[in-house]
Amino acid sequence: MMEITLNHYLILSTLLFAIGLIGVMRRKNLLMLFFATEILLNSVNIAFAAISHYYGDLTGQMFAFFVIAIAASEVAVGLGLLIIWFKRTNNIDLDAMTSMRG
Amino acid sequence: MSLFALLFGGALVSPLIKNMALLKLFALLILLWSGYALSQGAGVGLVFFEQSSYVRLFEAVVLIVSAALILHLDKEDHGTITQLLFIAAASMALLESTTLLSFVITFEAVSIISFVLVSNIKDATQAEGAIKMFFAGALASGIILFGLGLFAVSGHDFNASALSVDDTFGMIALFIILIGIFYKLTIFPMHTWAADTYAQVSHTNAAILSAIVKTVVALATFKIFMPFLAQLGEMPIYLLAALAVITMTLGNILALYQKSIARILAYSSIAHAGYMLIPFAAVASTYAPTGLLYIAVAYIFMQSAVFLVLEILRKELEIKTLDDLKGLGQKNPLYALLFTVQLFSLAGIPLLAGFIAKAVAFYAGVDAGLWPLIMIALLNSALSVGYYAWIVKHIYFDEAQTKGVITGRFTALLGQLILLGGTIYFGVIAADIFGVLS
Numbered sequence A: 001m002m003e004i005t006l007n008h009y010l011i012l013s014t015l016l017f018a019i020g021l022i023g024v025m026r027r028k029n030l031l032m033l034f035f036a037t038e039i040l041l042n043s044v045n046i047a048f049a050a051i052s053h054y055y056g057d058l059t060g061q062m063f064a065f066f067v068i069a070i071a072a073s074e075v076a077v078g079l080g081l082l083i084i085w086f087k088r089t090n091n092i093d094l095d096a097m098t099s100m101r102g
Numbered sequence B: 001m002s003l004f005a006l007l008f009g010g011a012l013v014s015p016l017i018k019n020m021a022l023l024k025l026f027a028l029l030i031l032l033w034s035g036y037a038l039s040q041g042a043g044v045g046l047v048f049f050e051q052s053s054y055v056r057l058f059e060a061v062v063l064i065v066s067a068a069l070i071l072h073l074d075k076e077d078h079g080t081i082t083q084l085l086f087i088a089a090a091s092m093a094l095l096e097s098t099t100l101l102s103f104v105i106t107f108e109a110v111s112i113i114s115f116v117l118v119s120n121i122k123d124a125t126q127a128e129g130a131i132k133m134f135f136a137g138a139l140a141s142g143i144i145l146f147g148l149g150l151f152a153v154s155g156h157d158f159n160a161s162a163l164s165v166d167d168t169f170g171m172i173a174l175f176i177i178l179i180g181i182f183y184k185l186t187i188f189p190m191h192t193w194a195a196d197t198y199a200q201v202s203h204t205n206a207a208i209l210s211a212i213v214k215t216v217v218a219l220a221t222f223k224i225f226m227p228f229l230a231q232l233g234e235m236p237i238y239l240l241a242a243l244a245v246i247t248m249t250l251g252n253i254l255a256l257y258q259k260s261i262a263r264i265l266a267y268s269s270i271a272h273a274g275y276m277l278i279p280f281a282a283v284a285s286t287y288a289p290t291g292l293l294y295i296a297v298a299y300i301f302m303q304s305a306v307f308l309v310l311e312i313l314r315k316e317l318e319i320k321t322l323d324d325l326k327g328l329g330q331k332n333p334l335y336a337l338l339f340t341v342q343l344f345s346l347a348g349i350p351l352l353a354g355f356i357a358k359a360v361a362f363y364a365g366v367d368a369g370l371w372p373l374i375m376i377a378l379l380n381s382a383l384s385v386g387y388y389a390w391i392v393k394h395i396y397f398d399e400a401q402t403k404g405v406i407t408g409r410f411t412a413l414l415g416q417l418i419l420l421g422g423t424i425y426f427g428v429i430a431a432d433i434f435g436v437l438s
Helices: A005-024 A030-055 A059-089 B001-017 B020-039 B053-072 B078-096 B102-119 B123-155 B168-184 B192-200 B201-231 B234-255 B259-281 B287-316 B332-348 B354-368 B369-398 B409-430 B430-437
Strands: none
Touching: A005 A030, A005 B123, A030 A059, A030 B123, A059 B102, A059 B123, B001 B020, B001 B078, B020 B053, B020 B078, B053 B078, B053 B201, B053 B287, B053 B409, B078 B102, B078 B201, B102 B123, B102 B168, B102 B201, B123 B168, B123 B192, B168 B201, B192 B201, B192 B259, B201 B259, B201 B287, B234 B259, B234 B369, B259 B287, B259 B354, B259 B369, B287 B332, B287 B354, B287 B409, B287 B430, B332 B354, B332 B369, B332 B409, B354 B369, B354 B409
């Protein structure tokens, strides 16, 4: 039975961050893009919680709470923007944003 | 009374006031009261926040520019006043933050409020600009938090007041955080969203984003990261210098090819982000903080002024492209003059704030021994006169088309005069800014 160490948590966090980053770069559907940014923001929480446990102080956990608050407010604002965009264009595709190329 | 509490409380109360004229008066009174509190030495007044004479001057400037912006607002910009007060409150906190923790949290506060600001949307184009900015901002937040995570992994304390690291891991972490911040500052290669957003959102919002938010972030970043930048070796400094060169050159060259005035100003804003990066690279010089402060002060006045004049021109005369500007000088000499002076200041014509700002920043670069960087920056400055003068040529020297006369409101004109006063005052009297550091 393998023991789960700090490294495993950090690797998980980095993998999630990479998934989020690739999602932001590659996805065309705005809702999916939005989920990708959420994965990106929340991946960091795992790292903070693990580090906090490893060093035995609470700064990391405290910061994880800040990150949750930041991510939550970004969800609120971002979903609002998406709804406005959808109402105007009936479309949530990134390729529809062509009014200003070049 | 605490500056932050004043502005924040004002912002919380402001949605209750339905009458626009009353609301404007209320916001102006709040700003005036904050200005008075500031002159009495009030700051944010929380733990991890500290005021110095360096940020006090800039806080005063932010309050003045916010007042000028509020004077410009229309009936339908009801929410903008609330958001502007929130941005002012968060800016004060960001400017005074002393540790990485308080810096990141207030930085996020500023960026989330700017998302709310751009969500005040009237048509699909503005929605597009807002969404582009949102995703760029969310990605930047992710990168900054990831860097902060790395910083914590390497065993550093982000409550430490002076940012100094001696291990590679911590250095990489701080560099990742800087990359995230550069996203907001529209540094190459993260500049693409800015050109669209600044040109697409309403010009008033573009003024707030590209003038207030950008300068506040630049100044606060420099303040926090200065000890870290100062201990860097040659390679990272050359990297910063290269980023500065690419950003300003790209901004200036792309601005030359634009037809829409808003897009010219957006690219000019990217070019100015490049100039703001010079003091970052020239951190070895003792003039670097003064240089950045001067650029920030000059830029906040002139950039908000040009976007606000453009808003008036768009609203009253439907002016959007360079061709629409023809004959403005004959029909509306006052607004043409206001626009021209601020454009000349952006270009760096002497006796205006933009000139001394560039001179001080470039001198800091020379002092730090970055000759090639400053040579390219000077060439860029000359290049930028090309498109600013091209706008002025359209205003004064082209045949007039049939255009109405602007019947602008008195308050908007007053706001413009405040901004004009700032541009001229800091162009003539430099002692105020040199004084804060000596």
